Amino acid sequence: MKEDTKLIAAGRPHRRPHHPVNPPVERASTYLFPTYDDFTEGAKNIVYGRLGTPTHRALEEAVNLLEGGFETRLAPSGLAAVNYALLAFCRAGDQILAADSVYDPVRKFCDGFLKRFGVETIYYDPLVGSDIEALLSPRVKVVLVESPGSLTFEIQDLPAIAAAAHRSGARVVADNTWSAGCFYKPIRLGADVSVQAGTKYLAGHADLLIGTLTSADEATARAVFQTLLQLGSNVSADDAFLTLRGLRTLKTRMARHEETGLKLAKWLGKRAEVERVLHPAFKSCPGHTIFKRDFSGSSGLFSILMKPLAAGQIKAFFNALKIFGVGYSWGGFESLCVHVRPQNNRTAEPWTEAGPVFRLSAGLEDADDLIADLDRALAAMAAAK
Ligand SMILES: Cc1ncc(COP(=O)(O)O)c(C=O)c1O
Structure with a gap:
């Protein structure tokens, strides 16, 4: 099947004799379990609202399909999604390389919040390509790519940057908001995490904020999910529902x-x-x-x-x-x-x-x-x- 067809079906309720076309909005903090054993084993990860409801899972499944990743998770805004992706892979003493054209509030997070916690950010020319090698060292844990930059539109050589970053042991986070996942596949080109401000094209109606983080592999996905859990990140089921509705068109x-x-x-x-x-x-x-x-x-x-x-x-x-x-x-x-x-x-x-x-x-x-x-x-x- 072509991607257009798959996106229409992704995250929809599985065939039952009688079911709605779209997954309904499931609003919940508490889930109740019929027996002690069900409670201790958990029911398919849907155990408490902050870990997501079937409405969130449906959107995650559809975005993951679009991005071609291992797993997608949601964040309360695009800015939160980028910042969480950075937080997932750095500790005090580490460095981040970020494109000079990166979304300015991300820059403020790097130069303010991350700096206070001992993480240094070095900005690079978005046209650097494989010359990024000169800036890499074992201290660099993340390279943040935004291609194109959302004010001046320089396109970056993601495959060359990712190859150099991986040789040096750094992860690559790519902001894929501009293409909406339709025209660009960062994970296929070497990114470890593809992030989107779903606020823009995915939701598409200028009426909500949401972020998506799609990881390329299991270890990356685990680090991202643990970061979201530990930070207490949460997205409303209504916003997840509306974003999935946006995805259909x-x-x-x-x-x-x-x-x-x-x-x-x-x-x-x-x-x-x-x-x-x-x-x-x-x-x-x-x-x-x-x-x-x-x-x-x-x-x-x-x-x-x-x-x-x-x-x-x-x-x-x-x-x-x-x-x-x-x-x-x-x-x-x-x-x-x-x-x-x-x-x-x-x-x-x-x-x-x-x-x-x-x-x-x-x-x-x-x-x-x-x-x-x-x-x-x-x-x-x-x-x-
Ligand atoms: C490229 C890019 N990334 C991330 C964001 C942040 O998205 P949000 O407004 O959902 O926090 C924006 C918002 O303008 C953006 O332009």
Whole structure:
């Protein structure tokens, strides 16, 4: 069966004479056991709400299928999922290597929380490839890859990084939120843990936060699960249910996000106001050749580097948008556009471009309507000072 077919069936109730299409929401803290023996043996891991209910297991099964892993576990947000994956493999005195383009709140966790507990983070150029070797040592326990980076979209050479990391005894954690697991398979390319902010494309409706951690093998999965248990991590059954519902339409939505994203990026690339399109499917994006080798497609999130603008022009652009929402996050059915500032979060490779960067998340609206919205905003920008 093809992945599209498997995703429709994954985590659904097993055939009984009469059953609902979707697994129902099972809300529980306490589970009751009919006998003392049942209690002491536990019933298929479903023993207490914090360890998950059948609703959580159903989502985990479906995401694991999508990511091609050994086991998937859930976290209360994408940020929590990345941070838990790091916590699972480090102790005081260890080092982490993280891409300079990594999601900024993860950077704050590394430079704040982990530093207080004696873990040091070293940031590397996302285009480092096999030269990561020079930064590896027995102290490095995790390499954190985010490909593409979610502001500037550099694509990393995950197979080369993973090979070097594994030779040195480090694990590789990959943030796979951008591809939603549809266009990129980090575990197949050497990652030990593939993490997603399911908040974005998996849930797909901008109404919940959730994270997923998919481990490549049993030992990694055990370390991840023990970390979640010891930290008391929990996800509501309602959010797990909604995310699984989102997954049923994921492939269809991603095809549309991809098509609209490409259409918008092509149109913007021809505009005189735009210096460069930062979209992995475009030659102008660093790492584009690796994208062509390792990805089967693109999602709807990309940025444009604008020619230098006055503050009033930036304001006029955003205030003129009528369809694009101005707000954080991405991956929902609605299009978004935000002014991002990569210069604030780089240390290994400072961002020195003069113009502002606008990030767009292509939603499911009609692409021509979205282009008209951008056209209107660019006209307002040109008229402003
Ligand atoms: C690449 C990436 N990873 C992780 C996260 C964190 O996800 P959440 O908002 O669910 O914590 C985000 C959120 O924007 C993100 O862009």
